Amino acid sequence: MSEGNIRIYSTLSRTVEPFETIEPGVVRMYVCGVTPYASAHIGHGMSVIVFDMIRRYLEHSGYRVRHVQNFTDIDDKIIDRANREGITASDLTESLIATWHEETAALNVLPATIYPQATLEIPQIVAMIEGLIAKGHAYEQDGDVYFRVRSFKGYGKLSRRSVDEMISGARIDIDERKEDPLDFALWKSAKPGEPHWPSPWSDGRPGWHIECSAMCSHHLDGVVDIHGGGTDLIFPHHENEIAQSEAFLGLAPFARYWLHNGLLQLGGDKMSKSIGNIVSIRELLERGVADAFRLMVLQSHYRSPLTYTEESLMAAQKGLERLRGAATASAQPSSSAGETVASELATAVSTADALFHEAMNDDFDSPRAIAALFDLGRAINRARDAGAGEDALSASQERLIELGAVLGLRLDVAAGDLGEAGPYIDLLVSIRDELRVAKQWALSDRIRDELMARGVEIADGPQASTWRKA
RNA sequence: GGCGCCAUAGCCAAGCGGUAAGGCACGGGUCUGCAAAACCCUGAUCGGCGGUUCGAAUCCGCCUGGCGCCUCCA
Incomplete structure (x- = not known):
């Protein structure tokens, strides 16, 4: 096995480093999951396949991997969507989470060790916020709690930007209640009709970012070996996580290796729910090209952006068939x-x-x-x-x-699994063999063509013909 | 405006200092009753211009062209 020989690029250092775990033989890996407010698209699929590949390789190399993937199951978009559909936020998220599990399983993604949900970790989140307040890294304001960015000296080290430069960027909301425009919310008091949980400051809900820090601490003992997600999470999400976790824990680094996958592009632009250029995972599954998609994703390095096109998906499909052919061919x-x-x-x-x-x-x-x-x-x-x-x-x-x-590629696929049709196809093929012996080409070709039209591909061998699902 | 990434054959994509992996497509061939599959053969000097070096796709600078992030985002 290869344990001890792995080198990993970390966004934090921007270099490739030897991989050494906190505990020998065990990898603590936290990968940011989704905010379930709409069905998952293939960009999510790419990310989940990438980290599945990494997790599988670590296990193959002899490590035990404690893999945590969260659901941030409360935020503005969830509340909006639930209100529009006239259901509760938790009805919406539970349904989408169930679908997520089905779809990722169909993508041949191994289940994470733990799937924590923000709304089920409120006590841990509240405790962390209390700790941050006690240490002077956060403050309450009218029922809300904010993280005091300037109290954390390392702020900006992951995304390589300085707080003073960020100020000049004009896209920061000026909120009178904040001490500093850079400060971000840890706890938000509920508006009328919003879901809420009790806290020392108000009935409300956690802000984005804090749930990941809290769940990391709760399920992976504070510090982790690998923390991952898409490159779009580097700032602000992961930068803020570092600030929260390191300020709270009083130690650094909170994560040893920061891994970020490049984003999937569609039509030259990043695929994004807000732009609306989405291909859903469901579409991929319905077409039966899940494995081809995985091959397509893994034929590009995980850190590079990848453009999704029908052509590249089909190229991967052909490549997959090639590998499967070699893996299953008989002597x-x-x-x-x-x-x-x-x-x-x-x-x-x-x-x-x-x-x-x-x-x-x-x-x-x-x-x-x-x-x-x-x-x-x-x-x-x-x-x-x-x-x-x-x-x-x-x-x-x-x-x-x-x-x-x-790599999670299923190459050992049965020659042709067409369910109950199998025996009948066998029969047709064996009759065709007899026709071929009798040189009845017209009829035997017709059977081959007709079967092909129905998704069954025939290959003539020296003795007998074989068939497989095309 | 700030931070960062990328540019390799028709398409996708590795390589990141010692003379260009792989996949798809195309063309030629072998096999086959004809096919399919498979196998063999065939194609690039790495966006442009300078520089460093014995030697650069790989390092540095400039230019051109894309892209991401700067508090919705895997």
């Missing part, structure tokens, strides 16, 4: 290859294995790792064509499938 009936073929294949396996791990250890370079998988796939096909035996072939295919699984 030729007349396998009589010499030892040269077997030993060349064995060499290809160990080469691919080494390249794969080398790439993944280098800041999770999945594109390079996948290139090694394609190389292995070619070597397998080649060996099969050269008449490699079942044993040599299946050993290498197992390795290909295992490495694919480390």
Whole structure:
């Protein structure tokens, strides 16, 4: 295993650093989840796939991963949407959270260890705010509580900006109740009709940011190894989390490695709910291209932005089929290859294995790792064509499938799962084989074409034909 | 205005100091009754201009063109 050899780029240092965990063999990973107020789009899908890949590789490398992904299940947008639909905020969020679990599972994302929700952690949040007030890092004002940004000397270290420069940016709300325009809300008193929870300052709700600090402390013992999210969260969200957590805990760094995935672009712009250029995860699932989407995402480095196009999705689909073909192809009936073929294949396996791990250890370079998988796939096909035996072939295919699984790619798919149609297709194909022996080309071609039109692809072998779901 | 990122073959995309991975598409070939799949062959000097270096796609500067963030955002 590769534990101890991994290097990770951290946004905090802007450099690649050796990965060392707080506790040996255990990774505490906190990834910012969604605010469930609308259905999830493929940008969320990309992020969740990226961190799933990272988590899988860490586990593959021998670590135990405590993976926490939160839901920020109370905020203005949730309240607005719930009011418009005439349901409660929690009805809305519970429904969307349930859907989230279904959809991410369908994307082959491993479940996080814990999925905390802001509204179920109010006591921890209140306690943290009290602690911040006690230490002079926060203050109450008419039932609201604000974080005193200038009381935290490290403010701006993640996003690399200084408080004085931020002042000049004219987009900061001037709020008379704040001591300083940069201060941000930790607790907001409820307006009439809004959901609220009791606190020493008012019946109200937590501000954005504080829930993540509180849940991190509660579920991962304060400091974490990896803290992740999209690049759009660097400022203000993660900057504010650092301020809150480090001010509260009185130690730094609160997170050792800050990982940020590049954003998915659509039509040249960032896909965003507010712009409205959305492709939902559901659409992807309904089309049956979830695995192709994962391959598309992982064929680009996680830190780079990625533009989603139909063309690149289809290219990934073809690539996926290629890998699956190599992973599941059967040996030729007349396998009589010499030892040269077997030993060349064995060499290809160990080469691919080494390249794969080398790439993944280098800041999770999945594109390079996948290139090694394609190389292995070619070597397998080649060996099969050269008449490699079942044993040599299946050993290498197992390795290909295992490495694919480390990335969450399902390469070991059954040749054709069309449910109850299977036996009937088998029948048609075997009749067609007899027609072919009788050189009844017109009829056999017709069967092939008709099946193809119904999503079944036939491949003629030397002995018999095989079929698979196209 | 501030902070930051990016620009590699038709498209997507690795590499980040020693003479360009991989995928898709295209073309040629092998195999096949014809196909499909598979396999083989074929394509780039890395946005532009300077500089550093024995040597740069990789480092520095300038320019051009994109993009993200600056309190909604994975």
